[in-house]
Amino acid sequence: MAEFNEENREDGVFGGVNFEGNTEQAKSETVFTKVEAEKLPTKPSLWSKIRSFLFQEIDLTAPIKVELTPYQQKIEDEINEFLHQEISFKGFWNLVTK
Secondary structure (H helix, E strand, O other), X not given: OOOOOOOOEEOOOOOOEEOOOOOHHHHOOOOOOOOOHHHOOOOOOXXXXXXXXXXXXXXXXXXXXXXXXXXXXXXXXXXXXXXXXXXXXXXXXXXXXX
């Protein structure tokens, strides 16, 4: 087997790999380039999904907006009306004695 530095081309490895040489035969071969890890297509694992959820950026100064359906709004209005009603001692006594 030849050492990598002795020849410019090594046959039988993925159709030929070039090492630091520009011969006429090597120019017709595919040149492999380094690919950044961020650019590789990968399927996200369960742990990476959990980690991205737990460590996401959160804007604590953003306003919170709650939207209710009409039915939920009706129930919320009834609860507020019940909680904020005027209570007098006479009304309380009537409620207890009945």
